Amino acid sequence: MPRPKPATFDKQKVVAENRRARFDYAVEDTYEAGIALQGTEVKALRAGEASIAESYAEVRDGQVWLVNSNIPEYSHGNRENHEPKRPRKLLLHEREIAKLTGAVERKGMTLVPLSVYFNAKGRAKLELALAKGRQSQDKREYIKDRDWKRDKARLMREKG
Numbered sequence: 001m002p003r004p005k006p007a008t009f010d011k012q013k014v015v016a017e018n019r020r021a022r023f024d025y026a027v028e029d030t031y032e033a034g035i036a037l038q039g040t041e042v043k044a045l046r047a048g049e050a051s052i053a054e055s056y057a058e059v060r061d062g063q064v065w066l067v068n069s070n071i072p073e074y075s076h077g078n079r080e081n082h083e084p085k086r087p088r089k090l091l092l093h094e095r096e097i098a099k100l101t102g103a104v105e106r107k108g109m110t111l112v113p114l115s116v117y118f119n120a121k122g123r124a125k126l127e128l129a130l131a132k133g134r135q136s137q138d139k140r141e142y143i144k145d146r147d148w149k150r151d152k153a154r155l156m157r158e159k160g
Contacts, residue, residue: 011117011128016050021112023139025131028109031100033126034091035066035116038082040074045072045124050116057090057111057128059101065089066113067127090126104132 009032021027044050055069066088073081073149092100103109114127134142 009117009125010119010121011115012120014117015045015118015124016049016052016117018052018055018112018114020053021114021129021131023092023142024110025110025129026134026138027112027114027129027131028103029130030114030137031066031092031096031128031130035124035126036089036091037071037124040077040080041071041082041088042076042124043077044071044082045116045118052113052126054115057113059104059111062097062101064092064097064100064111064128066090069113071091090128100130108132110156122133 009030049072051070052066056064057064057066059065068085069088071082072082072084100111104111109130109132111127112131114129116124116126119125
């Protein structure tokens with residue numbers, strides 16, 4: 001019986017990516033969350049303008065919020081333009097929120113955004129990771145393992 005493929009998200013257009021997150025954190029689990037956005041925020045995202053490099057998510061009052069993400073003001077917006085660094089509500093199921101809350105409170109884990117993208121239906125989504133922070137020693141081991149895997153794959157290709 002073939003092994004089932006891991007669940008991946010249907011990313012049509014990636015707007016912003018947190019490339020440093022997988023290096024700084026050991027990712028345990030990933031979730032796909034919707035983002036509650038205002039009209040001009042969606043237009044700015046469609047233009048490809050966003051940054052989640054220094055952002056994080058937190059659980060407050062039974063809801064998950066994306067904090068410190070930057071979606072700059074839409075260039076053709078009027079006085080109803082959005083605030084660039086406002087906290088944005090993430091849309092998750094109650095069961096997922098309960099699981100995230102338990103992991104953050106009991107295990108000391110962190111909610112790290114990995115990427116913002118549009119799915120096949122044109123909805124803005126956020127890939128959220130439940131992760132544990134790496135120490136500098138862990139990072140060195142991670143780099144060593146990654147380099148060894150790359151060298152091993154190259155050797156296997158060359159030897160046949």
